[in-house]
Amino acid sequence: MNMNRDKLYAQIKQFPKVDLHRHLEGSILPETFVEIARNYGGDLPAYDVETLRPLIQVSDDPPGFHNFLSKFKVFRCFYSCREAVEEVAFRAVQEAAEDSVKYLELRYSPTHFACSGRFSERDVVDWIQGALNRAGKTFDIIVVPIVTISRDYGVALAEETVTMAANLPPGFFYGLDLAGDELTNQARPFAKIFEMIKKNGLGLTIHAGEAGGAANVREAVADFHADRIGHGIWAVQDISLLEILRERNILLEVCLTSNLQTGVVSSIKSHPIKKLLEYNVPVSLNTDDPAISGIVLTDEYIRAVEELAFTMDDLKTLNRVALDHAFYPDREALKKRLYHLWD
Ligand SMILES: [Zn+2]
Secondary structure (H helix, E strand, O other): OOHHHHHHHHHHHOOOEEEEEEEOOOOOOHHHHHHHHHHHOOOOOOOOHHHHHHHHOOOOOOOOHHHHHHHHHOOOOOOOOHHHHHHHHHHHHHHHHHOOEEEEEEEEOHHHHOOOOOOOHHHHHHHHHHHHHHHHHHOOOEEEEEEEEEHHHOHHHHHHHHHHHHOOOOOOOOEEEEEOOOOOOOOHHHHHHHHHHHHOOOEEEEEEOOOOOHHHHHHHHHOOOOOEEEEOHHHHHOHHHHHHHHHHOOEEEEOHHHHHHOOOOOOOOOOOHHHHHHOOOOEEEOOEOHHHHOOOHHHHHHHHHHHHOOOHHHHHHHHHHHHHOOOOOOHHHHHHHHHHHHO
16 A cells, blocks of 8 residues: 555545445454354354455455355354344444444344244344444444345245334334345345335335346336335446436445446446446445455445545535435434534
8 A cells, every 4th residue: 555545545434434235244254253153152164264254255256246145155044142143233333333434224134143043033133223222322323224135035034024024113124125136036026025115114225236137126116116226236228217216316325346246347447336427316335245345335435536536525425315315214314413524
């Protein structure tokens, strides 16, 4: 790193940030896994950090969507007890706060942390909620949880999760996210769930137009009334869709490094984000899976500055736009509280 790079890094590190698209499952560092396994038990394919790292973190791997998703499988049934689950949730918030993230929407799948029925999903959300609340009070950050259902776990499990979530008191979840493998598993079978979520007044975000094309984004917006799209970058292939996104004010949650590592873009310089902005489609910059990608949000901003020529003013605008699309229940109060950070 040269002097200018050091200066830019320091400047952006302390720059206040919003992250709307971050998975708790993808926010757990190899160091944390090893420590938790040591303290509480838990199955890992390796118990030293450097052997574990390449199994759960993308580094020199050739880019690929399925390779990226495979990193999650390694720790699918890792958690042995309540404390282990609480610890990873607390640390994920701490790491975001240390990166000057001021508003974080953290999504997670209760099914994942329930470890194939080892725990009830109801217990899991209580544990995670408690940890997020504690972390939110300890650090200077607002945390809003989003419940993730996965295309890969199937509709029946998703229905169970969403029914459980819908019966929780207010304050647990403010939105629903559909994640998983867009290439193999369609969103259509989840349509009823989306309808239920909208009726309950929760925000809806759907991973679409990442490895798949514009048609998936159009379906998410036109048929399922998604408020935001996870990635959505290949909407850029369809100009009439870009008009719909702009008119309906649908935000695309862009994650630069993730897109590079999944191989859905060949370089940051050729990333569709510039074209999306030219068409005035709302976008935000997010991490997706910081631990799996080996990044923090600061790295994403630096990429945007160095490789896409974003200015600090552009970054301020992106953060204000992100807040305009937050799932926080009282958005106007949130804006009052945080907008001034980017004056
Ligand atoms: Zn994602």
